[in-house]
Amino acid sequence: MSDAVAEAPVADAAAAEIDASLPYNNAVPGAVLGRWAEESDGGLIVAADKLIPLMTHLRDKEEYDFLSSVTCVDYSKYGGKLRAGVSERFDTVYHLYSTSKGGGHVKLHVRVPENDTVPSATAVYPGANLQECEVYDLFGINFEGHPNLRRVLLWDGFNGHPMRKDWHEAYYDEDAKPFKSRHPAKGYEFHEDKLPWGKNTTYPEGWDPEDWREPITYVPVSQAPGHDELGELDTESIVVNLGPHHPSTHGVFRMIARIEGETILALEPEMGYLHRNHEKIGERNTWLMNMPYTDRLDYINSMSNNLGLALAVEKLMDIEVPERASYIRIIMAEFTRVINHLWSIGFILNDLGALQTPALYAIEEREMILDLFEEVSGARLMCNYMRFGGVVRDLTPNWIKRALYLVHERLPHTLDELDRLLSGNEIVKARGKGVGYLSPQDLIALSISGPMIRAAGIPYDIRKVDPYCIYDRFEFDVPTLPDGDIYARYYIRLLEARESLKILRQALRDIPGGEVQGLPAFASATIEAGFGTIMGGRGGYSFRPPEGEVYQRIEAPKGELGYFLVSDNKANPYRYHVRAPSYINLNGLGPMSVGYKIADAIVILGAIDIVLGEVDR
Amino acid sequence: MASVDPAGFQQLKEQQYLHDQITVPAELQSNVLVTTLDKAYNWSRRSSMWPLLFGLACCAIEMIATAASRYDLSRFGMEVMRPSPRQSDLMIVSGTVTKKMVPAIVRIYNQMAEPRYVLSMGACATGGGPFKEGYNVVSGIDKYLPVDVYVPGCPPTPEALIFGLMKLHEKVERQSIAKVAWYRKESSGFVPVPILGPDIFDPRQIQLIRENTLGEGAASRSSGGGEVRVMPELLSDDVKQNLEAIRTRYLAKMKQPA
Amino acid sequence: MYGTGLLKGLGITLKHALDTFRDDSKDVPSRYADSIQLDNRRRIIEQPIDQEGLLTIQYPEEKRLLPERFRYIPMLIWDTQKNEDLCTACGICAKVCPPQCIWIVRDADENGRPVARPAEFYIDAAVCMSCSFCTEFCPFDAIKMNHDYELAVYDRYPQLVYDKEELTVPVEYYAALWPSQYAAEEEVRQRKEAEARAKEEAKAKAAAEKAKAADAPAQKRSPEELQALKEQAAAKAKAARSGGAAGGEDAEAKKARLEELKRKAQERAKQRKEQGE
Numbered sequence A: 001m002s003d004a005v006a007e008a009p010v011a012d013a014a015a016a017e018i019d020a021s022l023p024y025n026n027a028v029p030g031a032v033l034g035r036w037a038e039e040s041d042g043g044l045i046v047a048a049d050k051l052i053p054l055m056t057h058l059r060d061k062e063e064y065d066f067l068s069s070v071t072c073v074d075y076s077k078y079g080g081k082l083r084a085g086v087s088e089r090f091d092t093v094y095h096l097y098s099t100s101k102g103g104g105h106v107k108l109h110v111r112v113p114e115n116d117t118v119p120s121a122t123a124v125y126p127g128a129n130l131q132e133c134e135v136y137d138l139f140g141i142n143f144e145g146h147p148n149l150r151r152v153l154l155w156d157g158f159n160g161h162p163m164r165k166d167w168h169e170a171y172y173d174e175d176a177k178p179f180k181s182r183h184p185a186k187g188y189e190f191h192e193d194k195l196p197w198g199k200n201t202t203y204p205e206g207w208d209p210e211d212w213r214e215p216i217t218y219v220p221v222s223q224a225p226g227h228d229e230l231g232e233l234d235t236e237s238i239v240v241n242l243g244p245h246h247p248s249t250h251g252v253f254r255m256i257a258r259i260e261g262e263t264i265l266a267l268e269p270e271m272g273y274l275h276r277n278h279e280k281i282g283e284r285n286t287w288l289m290n291m292p293y294t295d296r297l298d299y300i301n302s303m304s305n306n307l308g309l310a311l312a313v314e315k316l317m318d319i320e321v322p323e324r325a326s327y328i329r330i331i332m333a334e335f336t337r338v339i340n341h342l343w344s345i346g347f348i349l350n351d352l353g354a355l356q357t358p359a360l361y362a363i364e365e366r367e368m369i370l371d372l373f374e375e376v377s378g379a380r381l382m383c384n385y386m387r388f389g390g391v392v393r394d395l396t397p398n399w400i401k402r403a404l405y406l407v408h409e410r411l412p413h414t415l416d417e418l419d420r421l422l423s424g425n426e427i428v429k430a431r432g433k434g435v436g437y438l439s440p441q442d443l444i445a446l447s448i449s450g451p452m453i454r455a456a457g458i459p460y461d462i463r464k465v466d467p468y469c470i471y472d473r474f475e476f477d478v479p480t481l482p483d484g485d486i487y488a489r490y491y492i493r494l495l496e497a498r499e500s501l502k503i504l505r506q507a508l509r510d511i512p513g514g515e516v517q518g519l520p521a522f523a524s525a526t527i528e529a530g531f532g533t534i535m536g537g538r539g540g541y542s543f544r545p546p547e548g549e550v551y552q553r554i555e556a557p558k559g560e561l562g563y564f565l566v567s568d569n570k571a572n573p574y575r576y577h578v579r580a581p582s583y584i585n586l587n588g589l590g591p592m593s594v595g596y597k598i599a600d601a602i603v604i605l606g607a608i609d610i611v612l613g614e615v616d617r
Numbered sequence B: 001m002a003s004v005d006p007a008g009f010q011q012l013k014e015q016q017y018l019h020d021q022i023t024v025p026a027e028l029q030s031n032v033l034v035t036t037l038d039k040a041y042n043w044s045r046r047s048s049m050w051p052l053l054f055g056l057a058c059c060a061i062e063m064i065a066t067a068a069s070r071y072d073l074s075r076f077g078m079e080v081m082r083p084s085p086r087q088s089d090l091m092i093v094s095g096t097v098t099k100k101m102v103p104a105i106v107r108i109y110n111q112m113a114e115p116r117y118v119l120s121m122g123a124c125a126t127g128g129g130p131f132k133e134g135y136n137v138v139s140g141i142d143k144y145l146p147v148d149v150y151v152p153g154c155p156p157t158p159e160a161l162i163f164g165l166m167k168l169h170e171k172v173e174r175q176s177i178a179k180v181a182w183y184r185k186e187s188s189g190f191v192p193v194p195i196l197g198p199d200i201f202d203p204r205q206i207q208l209i210r211e212n213t214l215g216e217g218a219a220s221r222s223s224g225g226g227e228v229r230v231m232p233e234l235l236s237d238d239v240k241q242n243l244e245a246i247r248t249r250y251l252a253k254m255k256q257p258a
Numbered sequence C: 001m002y003g004t005g006l007l008k009g010l011g012i013t014l015k016h017a018l019d020t021f022r023d024d025s026k027d028v029p030s031r032y033a034d035s036i037q038l039d040n041r042r043r044i045i046e047q048p049i050d051q052e053g054l055l056t057i058q059y060p061e062e063k064r065l066l067p068e069r070f071r072y073i074p075m076l077i078w079d080t081q082k083n084e085d086l087c088t089a090c091g092i093c094a095k096v097c098p099p100q101c102i103w104i105v106r107d108a109d110e111n112g113r114p115v116a117r118p119a120e121f122y123i124d125a126a127v128c129m130s131c132s133f134c135t136e137f138c139p140f141d142a143i144k145m146n147h148d149y150e151l152a153v154y155d156r157y158p159q160l161v162y163d164k165e166e167l168t169v170p171v172e173y174y175a176a177l178w179p180s181q182y183a184a185e186e187e188v189r190q191r192k193e194a195e196a197r198a199k200e201e202a203k204a205k206a207a208a209e210k211a212k213a214a215d216a217p218a219q220k221r222s223p224e225e226l227q228a229l230k231e232q233a234a235a236k237a238k239a240a241r242s243g244g245a246a247g248g249e250d251a252e253a254k255k256a257r258l259e260e261l262k263r264k265a266q267e268r269a270k271q272r273k274e275q276g277e
């Protein structure tokens, strides 16, 4: 690969002697340079130039066919300085899983000095596409051989790479919360007064706005097959732009399609219109403060986002969760799955042109579930209900009775009605069957997860293959459908919602009583000393997990939701990364849409079921 | 960076509350025709205010819930959410406004026909909300657009949104056909579209930014002196060549006898 | 066969419409069966779980019954018995607030020494994410979540920056909004107070015995003296407090506002009671 990498001291040392005791070094000599941390961490440091051969080996020989997450850590301020034992500033991290074997991951680290390149994993796992773009955008790491490396979340011309630790925004206060200005002396400060223009913008020194010309963002839809260099006018293909303001893009999302007639030749998603800097803010927050922020990732399913983060931090700190809290968590997570699937079914129909009515029916029962959420957590959408080591408050007295009524009476009835109304409908069948097909192999290669792959016949559900929480206690099936088209993606959601009801019935039946478990009945520091904290006592709201890193994934309603956390034993996470299923599932949008009509692309997008808060974070 | 002086702060607040209580001016109260006309005019505008179908973030979900069965916006004549800005009277900015999105929002606003209103829904649209410190977040849509009603909350519950809409109705009812800006010649209501540079910038603030990036007293080169220049997008050379090629081929074809 | 889908869809819609119609034409439509009548127009509606379909809540005339844990924007609690803020300006809420939207200035006495009382307290409602961390971690129960969501305004700054006066509500208001949590907190408080009193008594007794044993050493103050000093200090603090309050705002207006809130709280308590019956 690149010469610069070969010259790096570590790579040199590795070339000199190959440690055969390290895994995979026999298969791909010299690939693994060492262990990232102690053996329990499992991370392997890989020579940059051997990354592709090693990945090929892992994919072809070891069945690690699913690239879950690609991300990067800037180690320049680890514990205040460059991390000990690391001579390079950046470290790209890959998590590989196996969809056939199930089980845990292989974690690869590639160290990258500043201004250097890494070989792009897209050669082996095309699903690395968007994630590498994100790393490039936010960290400025170049991936060599990437087909279309671009700024996905920000725009061309943006000054700097914001996730680098030394990059500060305009309203920058301090490196870590809590900020000292809030108490006890200074008083309210209107942030807008900080800068002469009253906005949170900064401009580089010496930059002249009058000379500025917006760079034209080139999206390589022009490389589409069949496009003959604008040759003949009458058969010329044109580029159509949908969004960011468009009623059927489910938020602020943009698709750029090259079409000929109505047929799509190429389609490229463009996002970042809701990029809210979740990770940058998350690294400034304390661990606990991130909990309400996760609500705003996939804002339809705040409960399962909470669950993911809670599990990740618990894994990092090795915390035991009370039995009853685990049951409550599962009940909440499965209720959100039902909500999400109802919502997405409704809006797939909306995209099919059945405006409003099916969506209204589908989200009717949602209000009843939201009432239940509001009853326990205090908010309909942004529940902020889970805490590290449990949940914030116990259920209210009548809650389980109401939930049981919903689960046994109302929800099955609604699902049946939707099934009756929609599944046999000619339009749904005509528009859905055979549209948006992608083969199971392609789906896996593109790192797509969740209902999308189960609709293509792959029974891959993290609740089954890599159980977390207490999912291994419940009896449920992983429904699959063989077709892999839009109709299957619609129908699989109905089936999954039914499975969720199954889990809910068991959980509501088996949940142990509250008195035994001692969950706080009220969230109040006076009643419950050290309430909601792990350590107990005052100041427990800010704690320091031990040094280390963790990757926890859960089966969120939209797919595999992962949290990658690095702790440097401070009150704030050193690195906080969210592997967002919606974002990565968009890898498939282009390939799925090619060859279909532009109207189908809308439904294909709808059937991926994205939510922009999670796509752009 | 001044911290707030409590007394001044209080005064400012009181003034603003007073300014909310707009009353019909005395000289207009006697004008029966105008006031009656006003009533009809405002009643009809208030009772069929079509919102733009426009969701930005989490708050949009609550906006949808407001329009759905339980809260049923059609009780206010607002059920027709129009996706086209040309057909809508009200823009509900429902969610976080990001720098990347704001040029599009301002464009949409400019495309809406007068009279138009902006309701800022949720903490994010109002003041940046929990993401205020973010590098890609605009700390409040009022940095770019005139906002009529702010609804705080994260997210505002559907009731809170409806309360905001009713506040807007009140505001509409207080307007007078004789005074409204959109029938006057001098008002265009056009908001210059912000531009994505190294960071987003407002064409109205170019002088200010120049002074800060180029040092004090950096004179403007534009002769107008403070006049807003809308920057053209420059086409790159290969695009130009392509366009030129198409054009010549097209012209050649046209010239050929049928 | 083509067309069946259409017929089925229309059938389901028709069924929904007929169901609603039938229900509405009952003597007491089920939407009103469980509701609480406030006056002849306004109602609080709670949908029974076994009510089919979804009731439309005709806000503003009808409102939904909010659960106790509902949270919107925080409020500060005013102890109506002692006539003081419960808040001690300890700053924990400002520390845990995720978007850091709480600003507190601690009060100081005339010598510039800090006093456990906020001089200023701001919450920027245009930033607050309604997470309720501040209320969960406040060790003095001085900040709680308000249920009031009717907050829309025409101007953002400074109206949405709530200052101390706007945030403060009497403790009765809180007790009406959060009855069970308030009761639990009250219980803990009383238990603690009893414990503290018992401890104090035991201490006083021990001290007295010790004093007797040591034959009252001259350099130490007697319990009576201590008590007198304490009272003096309390009086001084009270004077400072009332002075501060009077300087801050018109006392009449504040009283009226607190009265209003109290009235609201009573209304609310009434609703709860009726609903309980």
Ligand code: SF4
Residues within 6 Å of the ligand: A296, B057, B058, B059, B060, B094, B095, B096, B121, B122, B123, B124, B125, B129, B130, B153, B154, B155, B156, C129
């Ligand atoms: S105000 Fe809250 S709910 Fe609304 S968009 Fe912002 S974060 Fe989301």
Ligand code: SF4
Residues within 6 Å of the ligand: C086, C087, C088, C089, C090, C091, C092, C093, C094, C104, C137, C138, C139, C140, C141, C142, C143
């Ligand atoms: S409200 Fe509570 S936590 Fe906040 S400063 Fe006052 S006493 Fe401390």
Ligand code: SF4
Residues within 6 Å of the ligand: C074, C093, C096, C097, C098, C099, C100, C101, C102, C123, C127, C128, C129, C130, C131, C132, C133, C134, C135
């Ligand atoms: S509710 Fe949350 S965001 Fe709002 S003031 Fe309290 S801690 Fe801060």
